[in-house]
Amino acid sequence: MQRKKLVIGLFGFGCVGSGLYKVLGKEAVTGQVATIKKIVAKNPLKKRDIAPHQLSYCKDDILDDDEINVVVELTDDADAAFQIVQAAMQKGKAVVSANKKMVSTYFMELYHLQQEYRVPFLYEAACCASLPLIRNLEEYYDTDTLQSVEGILNGSTNYILTKTFNEKIQFADALKTAQALGYAESDPSLDISGKDAAYKLSILLIHAFGIHVQQEDIFTVGIQQINEVDNAYALARNQKIKLVARAFKQLDGCVRFFVMPAFVQHDHYLYHVDDVFNGVITRTHLADTHFYAGRGAGALPTSSAVLSDIAALGYQYKYEYKKLVSAGPKNISHDCLLQVYVSFPIAKADFVKNYFTEIGEAFSNSEKGYFTGTITLKNLQALQQKDEALSFILMDVCIAEEEQKHEAAWQEEAVLEFE
Numbered sequence: 001m002q003r004k005k006l007v008i009g010l011f012g013f014g015c016v017g018s019g020l021y022k023v024l025g026k027e028a029v030t031g032q033v034a035t036i037k038k039i040v041a042k043n044p045l046k047k048r049d050i051a052p053h054q055l056s057y058c059k060d061d062i063l064d065d066d067e068i069n070v071v072v073e074l075t076d077d078a079d080a081a082f083q084i085v086q087a088a089m090q091k092g093k094a095v096v097s098a099n100k101k102m103v104s105t106y107f108m109e110l111y112h113l114q115q116e117y118r119v120p121f122l123y124e125a126a127c128c129a130s131l132p133l134i135r136n137l138e139e140y141y142d143t144d145t146l147q148s149v150e151g152i153l154n155g156s157t158n159y160i161l162t163k164t165f166n167e168k169i170q171f172a173d174a175l176k177t178a179q180a181l182g183y184a185e186s187d188p189s190l191d192i193s194g195k196d197a198a199y200k201l202s203i204l205l206i207h208a209f210g211i212h213v214q215q216e217d218i219f220t221v222g223i224q225q226i227n228e229v230d231n232a233y234a235l236a237r238n239q240k241i242k243l244v245a246r247a248f249k250q251l252d253g254c255v256r257f258f259v260m261p262a263f264v265q266h267d268h269y270l271y272h273v274d275d276v277f278n279g280v281i282t283r284t285h286l287a288d289t290h291f292y293a294g295r296g297a298g299a300l301p302t303s304s305a306v307l308s309d310i311a312a313l314g315y316q317y318k319y320e321y322k323k324l325v326s327a328g329p330k331n332i333s334h335d336c337l338l339q340v341y342v343s344f345p346i347a348k349a350d351f352v353k354n355y356f357t358e359i360g361e362a363f364s365n366s367e368k369g370y371f372t373g374t375i376t377l378k379n380l381q382a383l384q385q386k387d388e389a390l391s392f393i394l395m396d397v398c399i400a401e402e403e404q405k406h407e408a409a410w411q412e413e414a415v416l417e418f419e
Contacts, residue, residue: 010062023304034070039054130304131293230391233263
C-alpha cells in the first residue's frame with residue numbers, strides 16, 4: 001500500500017508539541033511523509049523557535065486550510081480540545097490526540113463523528129505515552145479471550161510513591177520535587193486523586209472489553225492519604241505500594257474495574273516499575289501473561305506515540321472498535337469481594353470495622369491503627385464516601401474456588417486441544 005502524504009496542523013506547542021515539531025523535522029525519522037504546515041499556539045507573548053509563516057493564534061488557519069489533512073491536538077483543555085477535534089472531523093480531517101480527559105469524557109460523541117464523517121481518530125498517547133497499548137488491545141487481543149488488564153498508568157504518582165517509600169521522603173516534599181522536575185502539574189489533584197489513571201482506564205476498557213464508562217463511574221482511590229504506618233506495613237513484608245488500575249472479567253461474565261493503591265509483592269511484575277515509568281499486564285486464556293513497561297510521561301516518549309499514530313495514518317489505519325460494536329451484552333458489575341488493608345485514626349476503629357465482611361489482622365497504637373480483611377467493593381466505596389481521610393490499599397481480589405477450578409480446567413482443555 002502506498003503511503004499517503006500527510007500535511008499536519010498542530011494545536012498546542014508545549015512540551016509534547018515542541019518535541020513532535022523537532023522529531024518531524026528530522027528526515028531520517030519521517031522520510032518526508034509528514035510535514036507540519038501550521039501550528040496554533042495559545043500565548044502570543046511567548047517566544048518560540050518557529051518560522052513565522054508556520055505560527056498562528058487562530059484555529060481557523062488550520063481548520064479552514066484544505067491542504068491540511070491531519071490535525072494533531074496536544075492542548076490541555078478537554079472541552080476546547082473537543083471543539084477542535086469535532087470541527088476537524090466535520091471537515092474530513094484525520095485527528096491524532098494525546099488528551100485522555102477529552103477522549104474519555106467525549107468518547108461516544110467522538111465515536112459517532114468517526115462513523116459519520118469516515119475519518120480516523122487515533123489517541124495512543126492518551127494512555128501511558130510510549131507504551132503501545134491501545135493498538136495491541138484493539139488488534140492483537142481481538143482473537144484471544146482477554147481476562148484482565150492492570151497496571152501503573154500514572155507516572156507522577158509512581159514517582160511520588162517511589163520517593164516516599166525508597167528514600168523515606170515526606171509526601172509533600174516528594175510532590176514538590178515531582179513538580180519541579182515537570183512530572184506533576186502545578187495543580188496535581190488530577191494525578192494524586194487517581195482520576196488521571198481512571199481516565200486512562202476508561203479508554204483501555206473500550207479497546208479491551210468493548211465497554212465505555214465515564215471516569216466518575218470508576219471507583220477511584222488516590223495516594224494522598226498514604227502514611228508512614230502504611231509504608232512500614234509494606235516494608236516489613238518486602239512489598240511496595242503502587243497506584244494500580246485494574247479491569248478483569250470473572251466467571252459470571254461481568255467486567256469489574258477500579259483504581260486504588262495496592263501492595264505489590266517483590267516477585268510481581270510491577271514491583272520494579274519505579275519513578276515515572278508505567279507498567280501494564282494483560283492476561284488472556286491462551287497467551288497467559290504479557291507485560292509492557294516504559295516511560296509513561298515526558299515530551300519525547302509521548303511524542304513517539306503521537307508519531308506512531310501519524311505513521312499509521314499514512315497507511316490509512318483507523319480503529320475498528322470491533323469489541324464495542326460486537327453482538328452480545330456488555331455486562332459490568334460495581335461489586336466484588338476484595339482483600340483490603342485500611343488504616344485509620346484510632347478513634348475510628350469501631351466505625352471502620354463494621355464495614356468489613358471478615359477481619360484478618362488488626363493493629364493499633366495510641367494514634368493509628370489498621371485492619372486487613374475482606375470487604376465488598378460496594379462497602380469500600382461507602383466507607384470512602386463516609387470518610388475520605390482513611391487510607392485504603394488493595395491486597396488482592398478474592399477469587400471464588402469454583403472460578404479457580406473453572407480457569408484451570410479451561411487452560412487444560414485448551415492445551416489438549418492444540419496438542
